[in-house]
Amino acid sequence: xxxxxxxxxxxxxxxxxxxxxxxxxxxxxxxxxxxxxxxxxxxxxxxxxxxxxxxxxxxxxxxxxxxxxxxxxxxxxxxxxxxxxxxxxxxxxxxxxxxxxxxxxxxxxxxxxxxxxxxxxxxxxxxxxxxxxxxxxxxxxxxxxxxxxxxxxxxxxxxxxxxxxxxxxxxxxxxxxxxxxxxxxxxxxxxxxxxxxxxxxxxxxxxxxxxxxxxxxxxxxxxxxxxxxxxxxxxxxxxxxxxxxxxxxxxxxxxxxxxxxxxxxxxxxxxxxxxxxxxxxxxxxxxxxxxxxxxxxxxxxxxxxxxxxxxxxxxxxxxxxxxxxxxxxxxxxxxxxxxxxxxxxxxxxxxxxxxxxxxxxxxxxxxxxxxxxxxxxxxxxxxxxxxxxxxxxxxxxxxxxxxxxxxxxxxxxxxxxxxxxxxx
Numbered sequence: 001x002x003x004x005x006x007x008x009x010x011x012x013x014x015x016x017x018x019x020x021x022x023x024x025x026x027x028x029x030x031x032x033x034x035x036x037x038x039x040x041x042x043x044x045x046x047x048x049x050x051x052x053x054x055x056x057x058x059x060x061x062x063x064x065x066x067x068x069x070x071x072x073x074x075x076x077x078x079x080x081x082x083x084x085x086x087x088x089x090x091x092x093x094x095x096x097x098x099x100x101x102x103x104x105x106x107x108x109x110x111x112x113x114x115x116x117x118x119x120x121x122x123x124x125x126x127x128x129x130x131x132x133x134x135x136x137x138x139x140x141x142x143x144x145x146x147x148x149x150x151x152x153x154x155x156x157x158x159x160x161x162x163x164x165x166x167x168x169x170x171x172x173x174x175x176x177x178x179x180x181x182x183x184x185x186x187x188x189x190x191x192x193x194x195x196x197x198x199x200x201x202x203x204x205x206x207x208x209x210x211x212x213x214x215x216x217x218x219x220x221x222x223x224x225x226x227x228x229x230x231x232x233x234x235x236x237x238x239x240x241x242x243x244x245x246x247x248x249x250x251x252x253x254x255x256x257x258x259x260x261x262x263x264x265x266x267x268x269x270x271x272x273x274x275x276x277x278x279x280x281x282x283x284x285x286x287x288x289x290x291x292x293x294x295x296x297x298x299x300x301x302x303x304x305x306x307x308x309x310x311x312x313x314x315x316x317x318x319x320x321x322x323x324x325x326x327x328x329x330x331x332x333x334x335x336x337x338x339x340x341x342x343x344x345x346x347x348x349x350x351x352x353x354x355x356x357x358x359x360x361x362x363x364x365x366x367x368x369x370x371x372x373x374x375x376x377x378x379x380x381x382x383x384x385x386x387x388x389x390x391x392x393x394x395x396x397x398x399x400x401x402x403x404x405x406x407x408x409x410x411x412x413x414x415x416x417x418x419x420x421x422x423x424x
Contacts, residue, residue, distance in 0.1 A: 021249045022135045023049045028090055028108055029066050030384035030417045034364020035317035036336025037270040039256030040200060040210030045092030045421065048108035048141050051198035051212040051256075052155030055094045055106035056145035060377045060423040064092035070415025074390070076127050076354060077407050083133045086415075088112035102147035106157070110139040127395075127407040130344060130353040137161065137247060143196065156197040159217055161247060192217050194249065206260040216278060217249040250343075251275040264322060270315045276308035276343035308343040315339075315360075332366040334384070348398035354409040356390035377423025388413035 027033040028049040032042065038050045045064040047054025068090065072083040094106045114136060143157025198212035254272035261267060317336030324331060338360035344353050364384035392410040 020131045020135050021139065022086055022088070022112070022137070023090070023108070023110055023139055023141075024249070025086075025135055025388075025413075026068055026070060026386065026415070026417065027384075028092060028110075029064055029419050029421075030364050030382035031319075031334065031366065033068075033386050033417050034334040034336060034362045034382075034384035035268065035319055036338045036360065036362055037256055037258075037268040037315040037317040039198075039212055039254050039268075039270045039272075040208045041256070041258035041266060041268045041319075042210075044423075045094040045106065045108070047145075047155070048092055048094070048106040048143050048157075049159075051200060051210050051254075052106065052141075052143035052145055052157050052196055053153040053198040053200040053210065053212075054145070055143055055155055056096075056102045056104045056147035056153045057200065058094050058096065058104065058423075061096065062092075062094045062377075062421060062423045064090075064419055064421045066090045066092075066417050066419035068415065068417035070386075070413055072132065072411075072413050074129055074132065074409070074411035074413070076129075076409055081129060081133070081354075081409075081411065083129060084114075084136070086112070086135045087114075088136075090417075090419075101149070102145075102153075104145045104147075106141075106143045106145060106155075108139070108141040110137075112136045112138070125350055125352055127352040127354050127409070129355060129409070131342075131355050132413070141196065151202045153200045154198070156195070158193045159196050159214060159249070160193045161217065194251075208258045209256070210258070211253070211255045213254075214249075214252045216251040216275065217247070218279075248279055251278065264320060266319045266321075268317050268319075272313045272315075274311045274313065274343065277310045279308045307345045309345060311341045311343050313338065313340045317362075328370040330366075330368040332368070332382075334362075334364040334366070336360075336362040338362075340388075342393075347395050352395070352407060354393075354395070354407070356393045356409055359389045359391065360386060361389070362386035379423075380421040381419070382421070383416065383418045385416040386414075 027038075029046045032038045032046055032050055035041075038046075040051075042050045042054040043057035044055065044062040045058075047057070066089070067087075069085065069087040071085050072081075074081040074083045089111045090108065091111075092106070092108045094104055096102060096104045138161070140160040141157060142160070143155050145153060145155035147153040194215035194217040196212070196214045198210065200208060200210040202208050252272055252274050254270055256268060256270035258266055258268040315336065315338035317334065319332055319334045322331045323329070338358075340358040340360065342355040342357050344355035347353055362384060363386075364382065366380055366382040368378050368380040370378055389412050390410045392408065394406065394408050396406040
């Protein structure tokens, strides 16, 4: 009976995971991270994720290689929340396939340093950062862009997460040198793809208007645990079945505007709607079947609805450019600001999902050289620094529903990205 209760309790405490996309958090390259608002003012390889229409705005084939490191100094109750830092390589490519009208192919790939994809199961009642505690995953974005006229560009493609299937077998326990039980875990993470699309319009030479859209990406996790126990007093099987969202990226619609105040100064602003209310499975469906020589009970864990809220985020940025050495080289300085509201509702019951509104501040610079001896196009080196500052949030439990303690959350994410971009 104790074994059955323990297995049921373990299943009830296992939550889902709804991690944020690393490219959504920090951008594809240093320019997007530093300037913050780029939906209407992005081109080439960096446009693949922000707005695929911008892939058709480059006149040359372009390759981008970037490395980013971001330190998660997040806190729960004033103590380190033990969230792993996010760091990895991002590669981008934009290739014009046809020049009149312009047809271009683009692809972006994000590779985390430590994990191909990381899954962690944290008790639902334990406070943890549900969106920020695990931005470690491979992302692949292939797109195709079309520019029929100089004032219009259109792009479409997909945001893809690859599948993963595996199995683990391990001993439950050993008594007197003999194994008394064996457990097996089957893990299934199927391939998921979400459509992406975008458009950039240039109604007058100094003004650009852009919009982009992306479908929801819901990577459902299927975790089946089968434990066979053969002890003196208890024998039989226990089955735990968990179905939840392992990774979830909401549907998103963004609009932006960019204006060249002078030939050397560009200002831009974006607004984005994120459909978090469509999330289903942030808290899992759990079923437990126990057959240990006792009346077999079927146990289901009933969690409240996710009740995540749709959010509207805002970003703004500016870029100043200055030609040096007779126009052979260009210096660019950038700055940006953004505000990302939290979609996570007040946690008054059993779950303790931590998340906060974030203020985002960023700075960056770029240096573009002329064409080299072996390259027909310029080479650009860029760097960006950004800080995500979480607004402090206090969570108070409804003692009538869940007699547990509340918690506070806050902290910051500090980091940056460097890159080299080559046109050829």
